[in-house]
Amino acid sequence: MRLPSRAVMLIAVAALPLALTACSSGSSGSTADSGTGTNAKPAKAKDxxxxxxxxxxxKKALAPASAFPSGLTLESDGSADSGGQFLSPSSPKTGKPDCTALESTSWIQVSGYKGGVSFAQNGYANKTEEVDQEIDAFQGTTAADVMKALRTVAAECATYTDSDEHATVKLTGSTTAGLGDEAYTMTLTSGHxxxxxxLIAARSGGSVVTVLSTAGGDNGAASAKxxxxxxxxALKK
Structure with a gap:
């Protein structure tokens, strides 16, 4: 059973702190002592x-319908994005991961990060199969940290109980070459x-692409790739 995708929170970017204007060397702001009177320019804060x-x-970089298996249709309630504003960055959650989050559309959250400062997602499905896609953009080197966390999750969730049938799920993970700057693939299987x-997570610069697929007789591998x-x-263009 898929969990609902995370809510869209259009949070305005907090105003950057104004740089303090440097004072000149003379008393009371006077430049008489030095005679040069150099005025320092305020430092410009980096965005x-x-x-x-x-x-x-x-949203424009999400894969179009033509990239999905035939017979799947767009799920309107699974489409969301952060719009033109950036969200506030979230601190990573520590502790044991919720392995059942790997079954949800926004499974990137199993890494401990709620998501990026911007995101877009949607999914295609029929009665028995689904393929979901999401792109999250992160500040600085956080995208690489997310990828590292997902590798750790793969080891910690090697075996867990699913949220629907309460069945034992086995997870195997491996580094995947040829996809973006780095990529990792996880396969979930159960006798039930x-x-x-x-699940494929691939990083392109500061963005992390996450795809979930159950379509096809290969555990969704071909459609996910x-x-x-x-x-x-699309992200390279």
């Missing part, structure tokens, strides 16, 4: 979101499921 795409821009699930490849190509 931590510089170079990152907004949710509106990330008709088909397994493939196709959607991921399509998104990464």
């Amino acid at each position: 931590p979101n510089s170079g990152l795409l907004t949710g509106t821009q990330l 499921w008709e088909n397994g699930t493939t 196709k959607v991921t490849t399509t998104i990464l190509s």
Whole structure:
């Protein structure tokens, strides 16, 4: 059973602190002592979101319907993005991960990060199969930290109990070459499921692409890779 996608919170970016204006060396702001009177320019604060795409821009990079298996249709209630504003960055959650989050549309949250400062997501499904995609943009080196956390999750969730049938799920994970700057693939299988699930996380610069697929007889592997490849190509443009 899929968990609902995370709510869209359009939070305005907090105003950057104004740099303090440097005073000249003379008393009471006078330059008489030195005779030179050099006025220092205020330091310009660096925008931590510089170079990152907004949710509106990330939405355009999501894979189109043609990249998904035939017979799947867009789920309107699963489409969301952060719009033109950047969200406040969240601190990572520590402790044992909730392995059942790997079954949800926004499974990136199993890493301990709620998501990026901007995001876009949607999903395609029928009665038995689904493919979900999401792109999250992170400040600084956080995207690399998210990828590292997901590798740790794969080890910690090697075996867990699913949220629907309370069945034992086995997880295998491996580094995947040829997808973005780095990529990791996880496969979930259970004797109680008709088909397994493939999860791919791929980083492109400061963005992390996450795809979930149960479509096809290969545990969703081919469709997950196709959607991921399509998104990464769009992000490079």
